Amino acid sequence: MQPRMVMDENKLTVYLTGEIDHHNARSIREAIDCSIQSNKPSLLRLDFSGVTFMDSSGIGLVMGRYRMMSLYGGRVRVVELPESLERIMKLSGLGALNIIGSEVHEYAE
Amino acid sequence: MLNEMKLSFDSRSSNEAFARSATAAFITQLDPTIGELNDIRTALSEAVTNCVVHAYRDTIGKISITVTIEDGSLVTIRIRDKGCGIADVKQAMEPLYTSAPEEERAGLGFAVMQSFTDKVSVRSTVGKGTTVTLVKRLSRRVSNG
Ligand SMILES: Nc1ncnc2c1ncn2[C@@H]1O[C@H](COP(=O)(O)OP(=O)(O)O)[C@@H](O)[C@H]1O
Numbered sequence: 527m528q529p530r531m532v533m534d535e536n537k538l539t540v541y542l543t544g545e546i547d548h549h550n551a552r553s554i555r556e557a558i559d560c561s562i563q564s565n566k567p568s569l570l571r572l573d574f575s576g577v578t579f580m581d582s583s584g585i586g587l588v589m590g591r592y593r594m595m596s597l598y599g600g601r602v603r604v605v606e607l608p609e610s611l612e613r614i615m616k617l618s619g620l621g622a623l624n625i626i627g628s629e630v631h632e633y634a635e
Numbered sequence: 636m637l638n639e640m641k642l643s644f645d646s647r648s649s650n651e652a653f654a655r656s657a658t659a660a661f662i663t664q665l666d667p668t669i670g671e672l673n674d675i676r677t678a679l680s681e682a683v684t685n686c687v688v689h690a691y692r693d694t695i696g697k698i699s700i701t702v703t704i705e706d707g708s709l710v711t712i713r714i715r716d717k718g719c720g721i722a723d724v725k726q727a728m729e730p731l732y733t734s735a736p737e738e739e740r741a742g743l744g745f746a747v748m749q750s751f752t753d754k755v756s757v758r759s760t761v762g763k764g765t766t767v768t769l770v771k772r773l774s775r776r777v778s779n780g
């Protein structure tokens with residue numbers, strides 16, 4: 527299923543839903559990349575609130591978008607991460623990139 | 636008291652979700668916690684995906700899963716393919732190692748399996764295939780056989 531995406535000023539928010547596995551990751555990736563290329567956001571927010579399952583394909587998805595956004599000089603945030611996905615997200619080393627959770631100034635908006 | 640189930644299916648990516656659901660449905664009789672069931676689904680998903688992506692890279696082959704439950708709490712899952720095999724299992728299991736970076740594989744499949752189960756073992760022969768065994772002990776013990 528294609529994720530819902532909202533472009534607001536320079537910020538692209540992608541509302542991921544359901545299960546992210548190897549089978550689903552491809553179409554999700556293509557939809558997001560297409561939107562990044564046409565909108566050139568400076569911030570990509572990946573909203574995980576609707577995600578019920580993910581394996582390391584989800585990590586690959588985040589890493590890949592991180593690389594892509596870096597090409598444009600943009601940033602990535604993983605937001606609204608359900609508790610059940612915290613362990614796998616942390617295990618990925620994505621924590622070290624400091625992209626999990628909202629940025630402080632985002633709250634201040 | 637031993638209870639066993641077997642599944643065999645084609646290595647199509649659309650079967651990854653099926654494999655997770657069917658395995659979880661069998662294990663549900665042990666009354667696992669939501670967390671435990673999620674751990675098993677995640678580890679299994681990694682093993683099955685590896686069969687689809689790596690073992691049968693440009694072909695479709697059979698994946699078989701055997702799940703046994705013992706003691707009302709010990710779950711053993713065997714995921715078997717007759718694909719290309721792994722030449723260097725030690726290297727394959729290292730975190731971040733992947734032979735398919737172009738497909739956005741994170742190289743974390745084995746790391747996830749290890750983190751989400753109690754024991755992971757791999758037997759593989761190049762050209763013959765691979766068997767991954769996952770063992771998990773559940774916290775609650777169900778007494779009915
Ligand atoms: N069933 C398998 N058959 C053949 N090769 C495999 C199998 N499972 C894993 N591998 C090899 O081990 C490597 C590491 O696997 P994994 O940790 O799951 O990372 P990834 O799938 O992201 O590459 C794979 O890149 C592949 O080379």
Ligand SMILES: [Mg+2]
Nearest residue numbers: 681684685744
């Ligand atoms: Mg893998």
